[in-house]
Amino acid sequence: MMTKIEAIIQPGKLEALKTALIELGAQGMTIFEVRGHGRQKGHTEVYRGQEYVVDLLPKIKVELVVPDHLAEATVQAIVRTTATGKIGDGKIFLSNINDAVRIRNQERGTSAL
Amino acid sequence: MLTEQSCVVATAVRPIRTSKQSAISPLRRLYPFGLLLIPALARATDLESVDAAAKAAQSAGDNAWMLTSAALVLMMTGPGLALFYGGLVRKKNVLATMMQSFVLMAVVTVLWAVVGYSFSFGEGTSYIGGLRYLFLSGVDGVPNADYAATIPHQTFMVYQLMFAIITPALITGAFGERMKFKAMLLFMVLWSLLVYFPMAHMVWGKGGLLNAFLGGRFPCFDFAGGTVVHVTSGVSALVCALYLGKRLGYPSGMKPHSVVISFIGACLLWVGWFGFNAGSALGASSLATSAFVATHFAAATAALGWLLTEWIKVGKPSVLGGISGSVAGLVAITPASGFVKPMPAMLIGFLAGVFCYFMVTTVKKKFGYDDSLDAFGVHGAGGTLGAILTGVFATNAVNNALRDSSGNPLPLGLVDGHAGQVLNQLIATAIAWGLAIVGTLIILKICDVLLGLRVTPEHEIEGLDLALHGEEGYIMEA
Numbered sequence: 001m002m003t004k005i006e007a008i009i010q011p012g013k014l015e016a017l018k019t020a021l022i023e024l025g026a027q028g029m030t031i032f033e034v035r036g037h038g039r040q041k042g043h044t045e046v047y048r049g050q051e052y053v054v055d056l057l058p059k060i061k062v063e064l065v066v067p068d069h070l071a072e073a074t075v076q077a078i079v080r081t082t083a084t085g086k087i088g089d090g091k092i093f094l095s096n097i098n099d100a101v102r103i104r105n106q107e108r109g110t111s112a113l
Numbered sequence: 114m115l116t117e118q119s120c121v122v123a124t125a126v127r128p129i130r131t132s133k134q135s136a137i138s139p140l141r142r143l144y145p146f147g148l149l150l151i152p153a154l155a156r157a158t159d160l161e162s163v164d165a166a167a168k169a170a171q172s173a174g175d176n177a178w179m180l181t182s183a184a185l186v187l188m189m190t191g192p193g194l195a196l197f198y199g200g201l202v203r204k205k206n207v208l209a210t211m212m213q214s215f216v217l218m219a220v221v222t223v224l225w226a227v228v229g230y231s232f233s234f235g236e237g238t239s240y241i242g243g244l245r246y247l248f249l250s251g252v253d254g255v256p257n258a259d260y261a262a263t264i265p266h267q268t269f270m271v272y273q274l275m276f277a278i279i280t281p282a283l284i285t286g287a288f289g290e291r292m293k294f295k296a297m298l299l300f301m302v303l304w305s306l307l308v309y310f311p312m313a314h315m316v317w318g319k320g321g322l323l324n325a326f327l328g329g330r331f332p333c334f335d336f337a338g339g340t341v342v343h344v345t346s347g348v349s350a351l352v353c354a355l356y357l358g359k360r361l362g363y364p365s366g367m368k369p370h371s372v373v374i375s376f377i378g379a380c381l382l383w384v385g386w387f388g389f390n391a392g393s394a395l396g397a398s399s400l401a402t403s404a405f406v407a408t409h410f411a412a413a414t415a416a417l418g419w420l421l422t423e424w425i426k427v428g429k430p431s432v433l434g435g436i437s438g439s440v441a442g443l444v445a446i447t448p449a450s451g452f453v454k455p456m457p458a459m460l461i462g463f464l465a466g467v468f469c470y471f472m473v474t475t476v477k478k479k480f481g482y483d484d485s486l487d488a489f490g491v492h493g494a495g496g497t498l499g500a501i502l503t504g505v506f507a508t509n510a511v512n513n514a515l516r517d518s519s520g521n522p523l524p525l526g527l528v529d530g531h532a533g534q535v536l537n538q539l540i541a542t543a544i545a546w547g548l549a550i551v552g553t554l555i556i557l558k559i560c561d562v563l564l565g566l567r568v569t570p571e572h573e574i575e576g577l578d579l580a581l582h583g584e585e586g587y588i589m590e591a
Contacts, residue, residue: 046429047372047431048433048437049474049475049477050364050367050474052366
């Protein structure tokens, strides 16, 4: 009945994604500053001739839980706002959520979102 | 004629013209006519007062520049060097690194007042000064004509103090991120006593072995401290790096935590260096201007030299490379600054930029020593290069203070046809290397036995900021 959407995106795309999600009616989101890599390998930095390979690059992870019927539209919004077509654009993971609780008044399920 | 002289008096003697009076105040217009009425007797007195007024004006000008220079040289240590070095370490060691520079501003100052100035500039043997200025006795407002005839002796003393502060601070770049604080304090006190004060005396002190202007046996040209400051500190840094061993995990994971901080520090060093080099003229003279110009031009070409080399070798010109290059050029021009013309200065700078680039990249890698912040690669190498090139490019067209018995300026360096000066420079540089190596080894051994030099591996991993000082440089949750 609810879907958790975890999207790992390029840091520079966060603002556009946030705007799109709010327009879509997302009730909230949580973001993390993370580091990682997929098929995109890192880069090399050189300080006074000393090379450092940076293989974990800074990314943003956006996490939000939406009612099932909004999941596909949300995924489309993420793809639309963050895709450049190049390696390193990121990934989206979807999973089912059993229940949710609003701590303030103990509402349950989709009404807690 | 008399009227003209009187006018000079009217402008030169300060009490007559206060800031509130305009340039055409009635008092000043009347003053020359008043003197015209005084008989010829007044003329002699008048000439004397002109002379005294001119001297007072020169003293005031020189003193203003020298106090400014002293402040500029202090600024090189804190914040200049503290920021330059602080940015190059990992963030867990930023405070400890800055503290090493800062605490020397306090420790060396006290040491200087008690014995340092006397050991450096008091008359003594060829190797070390005597005890006449102990506790700064006799160091007051009266100029010491041996060193600087137009500024208070105290100004000269405090200006030289700033050099005694920055020199040991430069060494801290070699034992970055792993030295015990108390061991560093003991090391620096002993190093000042055994290496710096004797070297300063030999090159700059009256009767020093290498003093070119005050009766040295091997006359060495070192305008602002190529051998005294940069060779001694740079070579001692290498000895420290070798003796202490590498940082845990070296060379991986040792990225500078903030090139931004280092950038600010390096630019402050560049500006402060005008006090260091142009101030070494010990007055607001045209020689000071010449040294100022040489200093600036050398820094510029050195930055370009490093950047170009890096661009060709690595593919990208880096900010850290640019600022490192400028510092290398400033180091190399230091001994030459008061003896060379602008074009040789630019050549010296460029060569230093390229040479020091290879020293901190290729040579350091080949030998594998962990000179953490390249105190040797920049100061030792650049200082040695500059000291030798001073013997090549020094010319009496810039500095004619050295004269023969009939008052004609003597040739200075190779470009003046005095090839032997290169040898003198080599001797002085070799003495600085020798003194630095032997002195530093002895001092390290003493500190090692008494206190131990390195922090524990646990403290090294935790970071010196927390382990030694109980603080953190960056508190993100605050």
